Amino acid sequence: MIEEHRVETGLLDDTMDMMIVAGTDKEGSASDQLNGPAGIFVDTNLDLYVADSGNHRIQLFSFGKKIGKTVVGLDSPDITIMLACPYSVILDANKYLFISDHCDGRIVASGPNGFRCLVGCDKEGSQSHQLKGPRTFSFDVDGNLYVADGHNGRVQKFDLQKDSCKTVVASNIQTIYSSTLTKNHTMFSRTRFSEFKYHYEAIKVVVSKDDFYTLTANSNIDLYGHVYKDQFDPHNPTFNIIAWNGKHHNQSQYQFTLELLVNITYIWVVTTYEPNVIGSFSITALGSKTVRLVLMDIQPSIESIYTSMLTAHYERYSPHPCDNHSPGPARFYEAIEITVNENGTYTVLGSINMNISMPIYIYKRDFHPHVPFSNLLRENENCYVYNAPQITVELLTSIRYILVASPCLKSMLGAFVIKLFDRSSISFQRINTSSYILSNYSSHLSAANQLYHKACDRSYFYYETVRLTALIDGYYGFWSVSPASPIEIYIYKNHFDPLSPHENSVKVDAQDCFANHRSKYAVYLWSDVTYILLITTLSPSMTTQFIIDVYGPASVSLQRIVDNSTYCRVGGPCNVRVKSIGLTLDDILRLEVNRNMAMHDQSFLIKISGALTVLVFIAGFLNSACSVLTFQNPKSRTVGCGLYLLASSLTSIFTIIMFTIKFWFVVVTQMNTSVPQSALRGGCKSIKTLLKLFFYSDAWLNACVAAERAVSVYQGVGFDKEKSKRWTRRIIFILPIVIMSSIIHELLHRQVFTHEIKGEQSVGKNASISGKIVTKQYFLCITSYSQSLQDYNTAILFIHLLGPFIVNLLSALFIIIGGARRRAEAQKKHTLSQHIREQWNEHKQLVISPIILVLLSTPRLVISLLSECTDVSRHTWLYLSGYFISFIPSILVFAVFVLPSNSYWKTFKESLFRICKRQRS
Incomplete structure (x- = not known):
């Protein structure tokens, strides 16, 4: 009867009055009292187990007894597990307990190695592996678990995992250790703050192979065993514990089966079930290898004590600001600086004040009452009745620590005690933390x-x-x-x-x-x-x-x-990559291409630009082919200019081809998302680099033509044609190497950046779970430079675009002025200015042509130097037109060099006539 805080029994035929078998008419936490009993279980011996929900414990009432014993929970004399509002309890045939831990949202159970969590171990929740407010539960004949998940309004089934346990192969290699517990042995409490003391002996367990080992104990007295990992602290017997067992499981002795690892320290603590009992014992370790069992000397700890009293003059603060709706602090507190003299693991024990324990907090380096969660190293906010908080923590001499003591209640004042235990003494110093x-x-x-x-x-x-x-x-x-x-x-x-x-x-x-x-x-x-x-x-x-x-x-x-x-x-957003200055064809066309759509479904801009690309390719190819036809004739290559122009004709063809490939590579890779990553990376790194190589080579070869003409004018009749051709071949060979070395940084720093756009999509049969999936994916070809490399890249850009223009212009001016001076010396009846005008009329195309070419290249220079993330979508036609215009010089070799020259035009007609004649024959 949960509201009456008692358990009653009676016959089913209701022929007699109900009889109280546990609890009284008043709620309480004494051994004969209950506080909201929620569930019971009666074993074969008619012993009664009660889930004493309000006291957060499981009480055992032996048959015919009104005084109970805490077997699980806060006041248990054995190491068990902390419970929060247990709702129901079950025993199996081996006397192992299964408990519905209502407020913690889990099912816990005891076993041969102590207590463990079965279900709901990953906090409360509504997912399939979680519980929220579990009440009753039951097992079927196959071992499957059914739980009434109260707050989630459902019944959860958890299947028995038959392959979840590893089969341990029996071994005959055993190690035996024997000893006797005497009155001279050190004593400790098996649980914190228990009034009972037990003699114990600590044995180090050392293994030479990672494996499962069986640890057993034998004695004519009732034994209790603990196994710890790394360290055993008698003042905090639950710290580092990995297994514990004893008579409370209805066994006269105990047995552990544990996986032990090499290079890990294990401590096996042997003690008695009843306090103040002595006697001989032996323990045995069975495994695949011999186990070393070595007696440990657990040195007694030095107790350091700090006492003080909280008064109304102390400062206040709130350890949890969200607990209060007003911004002001709530609790009184005292901050104590603790100084340790030796590195080690210390146990901090708080005191009980006015029947309520006082939480303790340890901060590293500094404590700020207005931000109490900062620098927090460890805390224990235990506010249970008659249960003082305790912390085991590693402290170093080189670090400053602040211990803060604060009561659970806002208005609580009075004396308190803080104790620290370790091998060396500790100094305490109260500090003022209110200055800010x-x-x-x-x-x-x-x-x-x-x-x-x-x-x-x-x-x-x-x-x-x-x-x-x-x-x-x-x-x-x-x-x-x-x-x-x-x-x-x-x-x-x-x-x-x-x-x-x-x-x-x-x-x-x-x-x-x-x-x-x-x-x-x-x-x-x-x-x-x-x-x-x-x-x-x-x-x-x-x-x-x-x-x-x-x-x-x-x-x-x-x-x-x-x-x-x-x-x-x-x-x-949050999926970006830094991009170097300048717009590329990728930037201009990226947002204009409709993904996963054929060419006839693309935008008007893509269709027009595609048609223009084809026209540019045809015009450029024909122009360059005619130039090649002209300069492959030996008559046009009697001097270095002819060789330069032949090389320029070839680079023009390659420039137009790479321009066309670049355009369609951008369009196709944006249209088709299934292009392999390797093709994307290869195209991203190579196509633009090769395009720049041929484009710059073409411009510099044209500049070399102008320089060659200037040199011939300067040397006059002394111009050596054979020497000119030798130097021309060397320059044609070296020029691509120099250009490639100047732009190799682009090849190294250009990469494919994958930009994913994610959206929500329901997953699962019932569409009850949603998750982020990739809805769109873009592959962007970008370059990222450091500032110094960006400055170098800008300088190279100016050199390759303005350098050929300057060489052409200066060469043309030298030809005009130099020719005028020579004529003025030979024909003195005309002034120098008259000769310059005559020379200008004769050679003005040499000046006009580089000016036109540099004007055509200006849009490319501007596009390459844009220093901001320009919104291309607003001016796409403008940027695309500028990009196309910058390649017009590559299709004008024939128009610039062959058509204005009578000798070259004559050579072209001869070459064309020869081909036509060959075709007729």
Whole structure:
């Protein structure tokens, strides 16, 4: 009877009154009392097990007895497991307990090695492996478990995993250790704060092979055994424990089967089931290899004690700010600096004050009452009645530690005691932590603020950035209050980029109280670093006023900034890549291509640009073919100019071919998402590099033609044609190598960046589970340079585009002026200016041609030097036209060099006539 706090029994035919078999008419925690008994189990001996829910324990009432014994839970004399509102209990044939731990959302059970969690071990929840408020449960004949999952409103079935246990092969190699527990042996409490003491002996277990081992004990007295990993602390007997067993499982002795590993220290503690009992015993270790059992000398710990008294004059604070709806601190506290003289593992024992235990907190280096979650090393917030908190923690001499003692109740005052145990003494010093400097900042997030993708999706959040400068290095706490909507604070070093919100972020300790629109943050700030404070809302498109208080060792400077500068990036929110300056054909066409659609379904721009590409290819190929036809004739190659022009004709053909390949590679790879990654990487790295190689070679070869003509004018009749041809062949061979070496950095730094756009999609038969899947995927060919390499790339760009123009222009001017001077010397009846005008009329095409060519190349230069992430979609036609125009010089070799020259034109006609004659014959 849960509300009457007792268990009654009676006959089914109701011929007699009900009889109380457990509990009284009053709730309580004494051994004969119950507090909300929720479930019972009666074994074959008619012993009664009660799930004493309100006392968080399992009580055993032997048949005919009204005084119970705690077998599981807080007050058990044995090491068991902590329970929270146990609802039901079952025993199996081996007397092992199975318990529904209602408030913890799990099913726990005892076994040969102690207690363990069976189901719901990964916190409460509604997923298939989780429980929430489990009540009753049962097993079927196959061992499958059925649980009434109360708060989830369902019955869960958990199948027996028949292959979940490893078969342990029996071994005959045994090691025996014998000893006697005497009155001279050290005593300890098997459970914390128990009044009973037990003699014990600690034996180190050393194995030489990773395997399963069986550990058994024999004696004429009732034994109890513990096995620990790494370390055994008599003051905290549950710390590092991996197995425990004894008479409480209805066995006269015990047996463990454990997997033991090499190079791991195990401690086997042998003690008695009843207190103050002595006697001889023997233990046996069975395994595939011999086990070493070595007696350990557990040195007695030195007890260091600190006593004090909390009064109304002490400072207050709240260890959990979200517990209070007011921003003011709640509990009295005292902060004590502890100094250890030796590195080691220490046990900290708090005291009980006014029948309620006092939680203890240990901080590393420093403690700030306004941000109590920062630097927190360990804590024990045990507020159970008659159960003081305890912490076992490793402390180092080189680190400062702060121990904070604070009662569970806001108004609690009085004396308290803190004890620390280890091999050396510890010093205590009360410290003042209330000194701090307050700085604040207030503003309003509205529709006028900037927007960014905080969650890396398509949700927009208003944000505000504040430049933060600390005057002194140290820990600072941030307290935010926003009445309309919860806000979040992020801190960045030097710069915040809304396209990459994770870059430059500083890790902070945070505690959000979204229920009352308050949050606390803590971070260590350096005075020589400028920080950016980002304030945004918890939910997208929300607006709110907010106030931020900053606590620290000194005031801080808070100044709002609006920074619109970002690096040029490609991709999407949180999935971006830094992109070097300049637009490429990939940038221009990327957003215009319709993915997974045929060419006839593409946009008008793609169709027109595709047609223009074909026309440029045809025109360029015919032009270059005619040039090759002209300059392959030996008559046109009597000097170096002819060789240069023949090489230029060939590079023009290759330039047009690579231009066409580049265009269709961009279009096809954007249209078809199934292109192999290897093809994408190969095309990305090679096509543009080869295009630039041929394009620059063509321009420099044309410049070499102009320089050759200038040299011939300068040398006059002394011009050596054979020497000219020798130098021409060398230059034609060296020029591509020099150009390639100047642009090799592009090949090394160009890469394929995969940009994925993810969306939600239901998964599973019932579509009850949703997950992120890739809905779209883009492959972007980009280059990323450092600033120094970017400067080098810009310089190379100017050299290859303006260098040939300057050589052409200077050569043309030299030809005109040099020729005029020679004529002026021979024909003195005309002035130099008259001869210059005559020369200009004769050779003006030499000046006009490079000017036209450089004007045609100017759009490419401008496109390559754009220093921002330009919105190409608004001016796609303009950028695409500029890109096409920049390749016109490559199709004008015939028009520029052959048509204006009578000798070259005559050579072309002869070559063409020869071919036609050959075809007729």
